[in-house]
Amino acid sequence: MFKRLNSIRFSHIRSHFYALFLTTVILLSFLLSIYVLFTPQWLTVESIFLFITTYVVVALVLALYVGFKSSGDMKERLDYFSVLITQFANGNYQSRLYFNEDDEIARIGNELNELGKKMQDQVKSLQRMADAKADLAKSAHKAAVIEERQRLARDLHDSVSQQLFGVTMMAEASLKQIDKNPVIAKEQLENVAASALQAQTEMRALLLHLRPVHLSGDPLPTGLKKLIEELKQKSTLNFKVEIDEAIKLPETTEEHVFRIIQESLSNILRHAEANEVKVKLSMRSNELFIHIADNGQGFHVDEDSNRKTSYGLKTMKERSEELGGTFTIRSVQGEGTYIDIRIPC
Template sequence: MLQKLSSIRYMYIRSHLYAVFLTTVILLSLLLTVYVLISPDWLSAFGIFIFILLYCLIGVVISFYAGFKTGGEMKERLDYLSGLITQFANGNYHSKIYFNENDEITRIGNEMNELGGKLQNQVKSLQRMADEKADFAKSAHKAAVIEERQRLARDLHDAVSQQLFAITMMSEASLRQLEIDPAVAKEQLQDVAESALKAQTEMRALLLHLRPVHLSGEPLRTGIKKLIDELMEKTAMGFNVVIDDELDLSDTVEEHVFRIIQEALSNTLRHSKATDVTIEASVRSKELFVHISDNGAGFNVKEDTGRKTSYGLKTMRERTEELGGTFAIRSTKGEGTYIDLRIPC
């Protein structure tokens, strides 16, 4: 109630009532002065009382009407400004506001429109810089691939190749001992099996290291589908994926969004103990909306982000902000986690 009385409408009403009060005091002082000093026949104490009473009643009514009407118009214009600021906060920098009046609020509205244009240009600059960064990353990726191939060749030679050579030698020795001393041959075959298992483990580790973590030129929808299909083969988790059939996004935006979804799913698999995950992606009003949620254990966003998931959340937020978007996360212990992205297209 007190907050409502402090609104701009009631501020105008109070200012009008204050003006009525001051005018009443001045009129009463003048009339009493004339009555005491001159005492004209047409002026009496009763007449002064009736005049002041009627003036107060009419003044109060007019004050409420004028204050409410004028304050309502001003409140409506300020609400427009507040709505525009909210749009800017949500990343809708193309929103505009126009007033017909030629006053300070109109000037503020025009300045807000200019600010929105500048923010929109900054978003384009950020996305252009992200594209350039992606081009540099591709060049660096080529050099890294060559270096990684050399490293893998060394690892294969030092680990797997040596183990396979040892397996070959022990197998040949076992064959020679098979007829002479079967017990020794059995022990040697056990060593062969252990060495083969170590070689297999080493090879799996190398293949896991070679697993691609990017779209490789595929559309976002296809990349997410492949990622989900792979996870469904390895986990019992259920997935609900809803993605627009035609997402007209740049390669940089698709790459960043794919990595964000991949990081979110990684956190879900490692920490949430969830059984169902929902992924939604759509474009509305020149913005890409991405929603990721699970029904897992959840966590306290303010307290727990400094531990297990802080790095992943920081990476997702940075990738979103690189595209000029907004990143929001909501989570409560026992009620799952919800991640929402808004990225200008």
């Protein structure tokens, strides 16, 4: 209630009340001065009181009405500013304000329009730079392949290789316990099965990175559907997919988006322990909207110390920003992870 009284509309009305108060004081002082100094017959205390009372009542109603009406236009124009700034914050730099008036507020609106145009030009410049970088990326493909192989080799050594070594050790221990203590042997074999399943999941995630960086000539919707169909066959994940078939993007943008989603699915396979994944791509007001969600174990985004997960998230964020987009991630332990990406087109 008190917060609303501090709004621009009520501030405007209060200024009218203040002017009414000052005018009333001046009129009352003037009439009383005439009454005391000259004591005219036509001016009495009753007439002064009646006049001031009538004036205050009428002026109070008029001040309230005029203040409310005159502040309405200003409030509406300020609300336009708020909506425009919100649009800019969401990456919609094509929004504009148009005022018929020629005053300070209209001048601020024009300046915001210029700011939006500059931000839109900056996004286009970033996308042109991304297109220019595509040629450089293709020429550096061989070096990238070598680096990727080295990274996969490290990951294989750090994860799958150690897990398989542990499976081997537990299997040998189980063989020794089969005749002596079948119960212990059964528990160890269950651990062997769990470790083997984990190693298999880790291997599938690593194999996902061996897919070609490019879409091999396929449109983005087709390439993503092929990727998800492959994962359906090789994992236990249940996918809910909504992809707009009419999505058409520049080649470089498609490759970046494909790699972002590929990295996200790889992280889900390796770390989320999820059984359901939702992937949604759609066009909204000249921007590409990407939503990826899982029902896995989740994590603390700010406190996560898993270097591999952090590296993947950092890569996805950098790719999104290279296209002039925004990257948002929300995660709650025990409830899953949600990624929203908006890319201007």
